[in-house]
Amino acid sequence: MKKLLEKKTVLISGALGDIGRAVALAFAAQGAGVALGDIQPEAAAAPLLQELTTIGVPCHYTSVDVSDAVAVDRWLQAAEAALGPVSMVVANAATVTIAGLYQVTAEQWRKELQVNLDGAFHVTRAVTARMLEQRITGSVVFAGSWAGEVAHAHIPAYSVSKAGLRMLSKCMALELAPHGIMVNEIAPGYVDAGLSRVVWEQAPDQKEQARLKTPVRQLITPQQVAREVVRLCDPENRHITGSVLLMDGGLSLL
Numbered sequence: 001m002k003k004l005l006e007k008k009t010v011l012i013s014g015a016l017g018d019i020g021r022a023v024a025l026a027f028a029a030q031g032a033g034v035a036l037g038d039i040q041p042e043a044a045a046a047p048l049l050q051e052l053t054t055i056g057v058p059c060h061y062t063s064v065d066v067s068d069a070v071a072v073d074r075w076l077q078a079a080e081a082a083l084g085p086v087s088m089v090v091a092n093a094a095t096v097t098i099a100g101l102y103q104v105t106a107e108q109w110r111k112e113l114q115v116n117l118d119g120a121f122h123v124t125r126a127v128t129a130r131m132l133e134q135r136i137t138g139s140v141v142f143a144g145s146w147a148g149e150v151a152h153a154h155i156p157a158y159s160v161s162k163a164g165l166r167m168l169s170k171c172m173a174l175e176l177a178p179h180g181i182m183v184n185e186i187a188p189g190y191v192d193a194g195l196s197r198v199v200w201e202q203a204p205d206q207k208e209q210a211r212l213k214t215p216v217r218q219l220i221t222p223q224q225v226a227r228e229v230v231r232l233c234d235p236e237n238r239h240i241t242g243s244v245l246l247m248d249g250g251l252s253l254l
């Protein structure tokens, strides 16, 4: 049976994180080649590359800092040379600093916005500019967060970066709609993974509190996020663009 994304290539930033890895494997399961990028060194990518290669998935890894636009361009060139044209991109890399407005340093604030917002801009702009040049249609997915909409006093820099990402997604969606490139954001709530885990490691009781606070009384798994990201890249989709797929178990209804 033909898979949904056969002969297509996706570029994923933050691909060695919990959600990034799950996203890579979900695209691979649908037949896509995967261009992985993360700030971590090459050696850290070896297990995931091995897993993908074993199941016959074309894949490539670049160690890249997404806040460096020139490095992002080099990443894309290397990915295209290895895997061919890229028609899907997932801007997933992010960091989180747990520090309120009067604790966070100016340097931390700037760094977080540089990675989470500028980085997403560099990655998605580079890929979509090439798609426009090559006249290919496809999809962009931004990894946003419910924190982009609901105020969180302990992570203001992260929340502001995700709020900015939402408007970046909408502006890009408007600009690219006539070219058949669909641009959307996924906004998860508490995922039992990466960035939340960092918070919960410092305050373990908060994990159970997060579950109980969520109206559906469940934390999200990285695989559940990944499934929705792939769905947003369905080539049959010609209408869903500029949308926010809120996946927060009802948190923002509170």
Ligand SMILES: NC(=O)c1ccc[n+]([C@@H]2O[C@H](COP(=O)([O-])OP(=O)(O)OC[C@H]3O[C@@H](n4cnc5c(N)ncnc54)[C@H](O)[C@@H]3O)[C@@H](O)[C@H]2O)c1
Pocket (backbone or CB within 6 Å): 013, 014, 015, 016, 017, 018, 019, 020, 037, 038, 039, 040, 064, 065, 066, 067, 091, 092, 093, 094, 095, 115, 119, 143, 144, 145, 146, 187, 188, 189, 190, 191, 192, 193, 194, 195, 196, 197
């Ligand atoms: N975990 C959650 O609860 C949650 C909830 C909502 C949204 N999200 C979003 O999902 C995405 C993935 O988060 P995660 O939970 O898997 O976190 P994670 O920490 O496991 O993954 C983030 C990855 O980004 C990479 N990265 C950091 N800085 C980078 C840089 N400058 N350049 C390139 N790569 C860099 C890290 O090395 C890491 O592998 C993020 O955008 C996050 O905001 C996560």
